[in-house]
Amino acid sequence: MSITFLKKYRVIEKIGEGTFSEVLKCQNKTTGVFYAGKKLKRVYESINEITDSPEVIAMKKISRHPNILYMIEYHHDPLPGKLTLIFELMEMSLYDLIRNRKGLKITEQRVRLYIYQLLKGLDHLHKHGIFHRDIKPENILVKGVVVKLADLGSVRGIYSRPPYTEYISTRWYRSPECLLTTGYYGPKMDIWALGCVYYELLELKPLFPGTDEIDQIFKIHNVLGSPHPRLITRLRRQSRNFECAFPIKSGCGIASLVSTLSDYGKDLMKLMLTYDPDNRCSAKRLLEHRSFYELRFLPELINKPRRPVPSAPLTSSSFQQINNTNETKKKTKLSTINETKRSIIHRASPNLSSPAKKIPKHESLSSFSSKKLSIFSSKRI
Secondary structure, three states: OOHHHHHHEEEEEEEEEOOOEEEEEEEEOOOOOEEEEEEEOOOOOOHHHHHOOHHHHHHHHOOOOOOEOOEEEEEEEOOOOEEEEEEEOOOEEHHHHHHHHOOOOOOHHHHHHHHHHHHHHHHHHHHOOEEOOOOOHHHEEEEOOEEEEOOOOOOEEOOOOOOOOOOOOOHHHOOHHHHHOOOOOOOHHHHHHHHHHHHHHHHOOOOOOOOOHHHHHHHHHHHHOOOOHHHHHHHHHOOOOOOOOOOOOOOOOHHHHOOOOOHHHHHHHHHHOOOOOOOOOOHHHHOOOHHHOHHHHHHHHHHOOOOOOOOOOOOOOOHHHHHHHHHHHHHHHHHHHHHHHHHHHHHHOOOOOOOOOOOOOOOOHHHHOOOOOOOOOOOOO
16 A cells, blocks of 8 residues: 555545455545545556556546546555555446346436436547447446446557457457457447446346357347348458357347337447447447437536426427427417517507518428438437
8 A cells, every 4th residue: 555645545444356456445634535545456666657557648638527537646655666546436336236236127217317428428538539448337436326437447549550459348348349350449349338238237137248259249149140241251351360150140139138128228229239330329429319318408407497498309200299289389379479460550550451461481390291300310499
């Protein structure tokens, strides 16, 4: 334990441990505020080793974000080489949350709120040119209704050239391109992993719990089906040891595994768990999904509770019903305006015999009926 750390903080208890570190609940001796101290097991002999570590580089590179656990400070003693990182103290990880549910499922609304925040965190990372590479329930922390991405020790620059480390990420959350190529993957691997977490939050069990690399691929194919031959050819070119021949199968489909999930929720999960990374949506694109429409205005509603909620974007399936309602409201409003104008004119000039002024025609909402509005539409009608 760092001596400088012990001078400033009082260790309360150990709250977690991983392969490379252990996490301690600690209290600032001066302020009394509680924090999480991440004590790294590796020995750091110089300050340069610390500043060159991926986690510290990432913290310096990105600006603060409410859905990313930010490092407050670090304490290092050169002689023993002990390094302790100080973070905000959260309540638990998603792994602990899932385990503590004991079969009692989390509501779809709560899960949607979690996934929305995590996509915002990923989008922030990706915009700053880095991707996480180890998204899993253990690396996502919860405090109330807020979730944060944690453990940036495996991050990599988006603009660096592959191949990257092959055995990155935890197997159950590893994307097909990570499993089948020799390190040719990118930020879309984070989206796949979060799709697996999405399922796990809903069903309280892992989606693809493979026992090894081959079993992992077969479990994916059992759900998604075998990939297109062109994709197999492309992946084969990006691997030194791609020898496995996959039997052709159609797969049961994501929707069959989450039968109680809303149609929008199923569509969102399907987009996140697209086999081909080139066709998998980015975090930015997924944030525009219809599932998150109400959540996009949540901060405004919290800060300005009296502000009305804007009408939701339309989809082709729900357009006709809403369009008919809007037409009725519009006709009623125009009729009221006409009556008001005629009343004003009559009072101002009783002998006026000229007809009432026509209100300029506006484009009818029915003119939009031929347009196919996608689930990503964010226009306000």
